[in-house]
Amino acid sequence: MTVKDKNITEVIKLATPTREEIKQVLNQFVDEMLTQDEQLKAAPVRKPADASIRQKIAAKPIPREGRPLTTAVSEMLTDIYAYGDNMRHPRHFGFVPGPSSLVSWLGDVLSSAYNVHAAEWTVSPTAVEIEQKLVRWFCDKVGYGPKASGVFVSGGSMATLTALVAARHKILTPENQHLGTAYISNQTHSSVIKDLHVIGLSDRQIRKIPVDADFRLDVNALKKTIMQDKANGAIPFLVIATAGTTNTGSIDPLKDITAICRNFNMWLHVDGAFGASILLSQRYRHVLDGIAAADSVSWDGHKWLFQTYSSSMVLVKDKADLLNSYYAHPEYLKDLESKHAHFNPADMSIELTRPARALKLWLTLQVLGSDKIGATIDHGVEMTQYAEKVLRNVPQVEITSPAQLAMITFRYAPQNLSEAQQDELNQQISQKMLATGFAGVYTTELNGHKVLRLCIINPNTAETDIKATIQKLTQICQNLVQQHRIAVGQN
Numbered sequence: 001m002t003v004k005d006k007n008i009t010e011v012i013k014l015a016t017p018t019r020e021e022i023k024q025v026l027n028q029f030v031d032e033m034l035t036q037d038e039q040l041k042a043a044p045v046r047k048p049a050d051a052s053i054r055q056k057i058a059a060k061p062i063p064r065e066g067r068p069l070t071t072a073v074s075e076m077l078t079d080i081y082a083y084g085d086n087m088r089h090p091r092h093f094g095f096v097p098g099p100s101s102l103v104s105w106l107g108d109v110l111s112s113a114y115n116v117h118a119a120e121w122t123v124s125p126t127a128v129e130i131e132q133k134l135v136r137w138f139c140d141k142v143g144y145g146p147k148a149s150g151v152f153v154s155g156g157s158m159a160t161l162t163a164l165v166a167a168r169h170k171i172l173t174p175e176n177q178h179l180g181t182a183y184i185s186n187q188t189h190s191s192v193i194k195d196l197h198v199i200g201l202s203d204r205q206i207r208k209i210p211v212d213a214d215f216r217l218d219v220n221a222l223k224k225t226i227m228q229d230k231a232n233g234a235i236p237f238l239v240i241a242t243a244g245t246t247n248t249g250s251i252d253p254l255k256d257i258t259a260i261c262r263n264f265n266m267w268l269h270v271d272g273a274f275g276a277s278i279l280l281s282q283r284y285r286h287v288l289d290g291i292a293a294a295d296s297v298s299w300d301g302h303k304w305l306f307q308t309y310s311s312s313m314v315l316v317k318d319k320a321d322l323l324n325s326y327y328a329h330p331e332y333l334k335d336l337e338s339k340h341a342h343f344n345p346a347d348m349s350i351e352l353t354r355p356a357r358a359l360k361l362w363l364t365l366q367v368l369g370s371d372k373i374g375a376t377i378d379h380g381v382e383m384t385q386y387a388e389k390v391l392r393n394v395p396q397v398e399i400t401s402p403a404q405l406a407m408i409t410f411r412y413a414p415q416n417l418s419e420a421q422q423d424e425l426n427q428q429i430s431q432k433m434l435a436t437g438f439a440g441v442y443t444t445e446l447n448g449h450k451v452l453r454l455c456i457i458n459p460n461t462a463e464t465d466i467k468a469t470i471q472k473l474t475q476i477c478q479n480l481v482q483q484h485r486i487a488v489g490q491n
């Protein structure tokens with residue numbers, strides 16, 4: 001070894017934390033994390049980043065000389081991770097919360113520690129085999145036959161995008177792509193419109209179909225619009241139905257939509273990012289009867305399968321549809337081509353280098369078992385039904401959509417306030433509740449009105465949490481009404 005080589009080795013070694021430092025950091029943070037977890041219910045659902053912490057972050061330099069690992073990590077714990085919404089909190093009912101299991105977290109830690117390169121079977125055969133096994137298991141839950149397959153991706157947006165590329169590839173040609181039209185409802189998640197733009201559709205090629213009184217895509221309107229478009233020379237090629245809309249948890253009429261797609265030779269994608277998990281519930285899986293007819297399904301692990309973020313699947317009825325769109329082995333990956341029909345995630349999706357996202361879900365299923373996960377999903381459905389029961393007994397509350405899957409929406413509607421005042425009232429109720437830190441209750445809009453929305457999927461949410469949240473919301477409502485000297489009836 002030359003003197004120069006020796007220096008280089010020393011410099012690299014100096015920059016690497018010692019074994020002891022790494023163990024110390026891990027012990028300390030695991031301890032803190034578990035303590036926090038045990039005390040979650042007593043903690044606020046969110047810690048807003050005030051001006052002082054924002055200034056502190058703005059003033060943080062990126063140092064030219066490294067600092068001790070322990071110092072840098074403790075600063076991250078206090079200045080970064082401590083802020084924002086705690087999506088694992090049992091009273092966080094906003095968006096679709098992320099009540100990730102500690103087992104998923106551990107699986108995530110393991111997978112990133114080993115930095116598994118899960119693009120190709122040849123490089124990571126065991127991790128890729130596990131992914132294939134899980135994908136098959138979830139395809140069975142959908143009701144797909146032997147030709148089905150899929151891959152893990154980062155989230156619902158990417159899962160749908162992965163499927164839509166396949167749909168476009170199968171049905172349209174580069175020459176007629178400008179005529180292709182896709183159909184969604186006005187309750188479809190915004191990510192789907194982004195995905196449609198990414199595959200090259202302009203707004204003029206996207207039809208937003210109205211919904212019925214239950215927020216389900218109106219099939220008559222769908223059929224009529226498709227026929228009109230065909231008559232005008234367009235090529236209807238894709239319907240995106242939702243199994244569990246973000247606003248209300250509604251499920252589009254899958255069987256009727258399938259019949260339309262078959263009739264017009266169109267691809268049916270089901271966005272099950274949130275709702276597909278109901279397929280693991282013995283008690284409620286029937287609500288998705290008909291889903292097996294879809295050409296593709298997106299299904300998030302990081303929503304109702306209790307995974308840490310970056311966990312989603314795209315499943316297709318026919319593996320060939322993904323391969324036809326994504327198989328592209330260049331000269332520098334020829335060594336990885338297998339003579340056997342191995343499952344290569346990179347041949348079926350957008351990403352090449354990718355983490356082994358399936359392993360944390362694998363670990364979760366191994367440790368908790370699928371029955372427990374199914375029962376936990378049932379718990380969410382039943383807690384939401386309970387919330388509806390409690391809300392129905394609050395005089396000024398109007399249920400704007402009943403408990404569906406794990407979502408319910410409602411609004412405080414004192415009769416002597418105008419609709420605009422009621423909108424303002426509900427917006428303020430949400431803001432005041434968030435400011436207390438007691439519960440994460442956000443708003444959405446339905447039929448042009450501001451409503452409050454609860455998504456209840458956390459296994460640790462109990463009836464007492466729901467009751468206390470509704471009591472506090474009602475109290476906030478009364479205070480607001482009184483402050484504004486607006487007389488309302490007894491609550």
Ligand SMILES: Cc1ncc(COP(=O)(O)O)c(C=O)c1O
Pocket residue numbers: 095096154155156157158189191242244245246271272273274300312
């Ligand atoms: C129905 C539905 N589809 C798609 C998405 C987007 O998923 P992701 O945020 O994982 O990309 C969401 C997110 O909440 C959703 O609720």
